[in-house]
């Protein structure tokens with residue numbers, strides 16, 4: 001199956017935009033909308049399809065037989081790629097951080113394995129080099145950088161930017177991992193203010209990524225003050241926020257990315273960061289698996 005047929009048949013484009021109602025928004029006089037990219041696909045959801053599309057089109061055009069990419073044991077990026085490669089009949093080599101792991105270490109790795117992904121577990125020093133380990137054939141395969149960050153990943157965000165073009169809003173908020181999503185939105189929606197909420201202590205890496213790929217980043221605001229101290233471990237307050245969110249709004253957010261981003265926006269509203277009448281657009285970048 002080719003990339004465009006896969007998208008037409010299986011990816012629910014365009015994703016819907018929904019208005020959110022909450023006593024807090026009423027109290028501070030702000031309007032809040034959410035772009036439901038989590039609904040694009042049950043597995044290849046959110047920004048993962050948005051970022052991968054351009055790479056997959058390139059692989060198809062070049063006649064590549066497979067894909068190689070990098071990530072951690074819980075990577076949404078590798079999970080999505082495993083599924084897509086299986087559907088598109090491409091081989092997939094996933095280079096995974098942590099040589100203490102194996103294909104049964106968690107349910108995501110098990111699932112990736114069952115989709116036919118070749119899982120390669122490498123130690124942390126070797127992982128940092130971001131090269132395919134010895135024994136992995138690289139000929140005629142496309143290497144996608146960790147999290148999909150490169151000019152190609154950034155360019156791939158044009159699809160989402162086009163969908164957002166027709167929506168009126170003052171501030172757009174997105175979660176940040178590698179920064180590919182926010183940089184792409186910053187590039188294609190350069191008349192809008194776009195805020196990124198960092199999940200990881202990687203502000204200098206994001207700054208490097210911004211400098212490499214965005215000539216004018218004056219419309220992009222990066223927030224690092226909401227980073228959780230206990231990344232990866234349970235954070236009760238944030239977990240509770242996500243549970244309350246689901247019971248109030250009727251759909252799920254996960255704590256690492258979208259949950260933290262939305263909790264931060266709630267905090268900013270309470271801190272009176274926004275003037276009355278402000279229209280805030282949240283990007284639900286998926287991540288529920």
Ligand SMILES: *Cc1c(COP(=O)(O)O)cnc(C)c1O
Nearest residue numbers: 177178179180181257285286287
């Ligand atoms: C991967 C992921 C991100 C990070 O996106 P970047 O483009 O790498 O910044 C954000 N949200 C969710 C749900 C993700 O899975």
